Amino acid sequence: MVDLRHTPSLQHAVALISDTVADTRRNLELLDAAKISISLNPARRLIKPLMEGFDVEWAKRMCAAERYEKNRKPNSDLVEAFAPYAKDKGVAWFRTCEPDFYPIGGSVHIPIHPSGYWAQEGKLHLLWVQCWKGRTLTPLQKAIFNTILRQRVFVGDFKDAALEWVDLRETDAGKGRDIEVLNGDALGAVSDVDLAGYLDILLTAFREYRAEKDRRRAEEKAEARKQPPHSPPGSLFDTPDAPDAEKP
Numbered sequence: 001m002v003d004l005r006h007t008p009s010l011q012h013a014v015a016l017i018s019d020t021v022a023d024t025r026r027n028l029e030l031l032d033a034a035k036i037s038i039s040l041n042p043a044r045r046l047i048k049p050l051m052e053g054f055d056v057e058w059a060k061r062m063c064a065a066e067r068y069e070k071n072r073k074p075n076s077d078l079v080e081a082f083a084p085y086a087k088d089k090g091v092a093w094f095r096t097c098e099p100d101f102y103p104i105g106g107s108v109h110i111p112i113h114p115s116g117y118w119a120q121e122g123k124l125h126l127l128w129v130q131c132w133k134g135r136t137l138t139p140l141q142k143a144i145f146n147t148i149l150r151q152r153v154f155v156g157d158f159k160d161a162a163l164e165w166v167d168l169r170e171t172d173a174g175k176g177r178d179i180e181v182l183n184g185d186a187l188g189a190v191s192d193v194d195l196a197g198y199l200d201i202l203l204t205a206f207r208e209y210r211a212e213k214d215r216r217r218a219e220e221k222a223e224a225r226k227q228p229p230h231s232p233p234g235s236l237f238d239t240p241d242a243p244d245a246e247k248p
Helices: 010-014 021-033 041-045 047-051 056-064 069-089 139-152 192-226
Strands: 100-105 108-112 116-120 123-130 162-167 180-183
Touching: 010 108, 010 139, 021 192, 041 047, 041 056, 041 069, 047 056, 047 069, 047 116, 047 123, 056 069, 100 139, 100 192, 108 139, 139 162, 139 192
Parallel strands: 123 162
Antiparallel strands: 100 108, 116 123, 162 180
């Protein structure tokens, strides 16, 4: 079941938001029904070594060594698309970020997990790699995403940090991944009032969907309890006069 507390990161949660509760709930339903057979986490783990100068061919070999065969090519394609950006940076060091959690109401939190950060000319830079191939955030979703980052991440030591959004989606079907780099200003922003409204839409849709899912599950369990118990032939619960309990 979809649970915002268990979504991989802020990008995944914001991608669910639409203008209405009904449309947002529909997005939750589609996500819950989706059959996702691969993980891009192996490539995400290679962002740090690539940013620190490791060779892309080495990274591709790491992907080729993945135990799950279906993960190999998608992750290899992702690191190959990201490598030119990393090579151009040539940073001395790159640090991964610990996940943070953004509360949107009650006990529901959205994990925030940027790709990492580095220092350049005395200024911190925060990296967010958009790894999906077939889609990206809409302009509205990017603005919501950026506003939450500004409230939660760009504080303290990161108050004046620069955001770099590296989008690796495929813009033309079948032609491979592209690369688009946007700064925080290009992502846009929404007002605090509008942000609260969109997060309320997400929270309401999530609660409605979870309640409906719990209701259906309870009904299924109740229906299962009504069914007569079934004992396989030869079990300890066979009646003495059952044909398959007779001795030859």
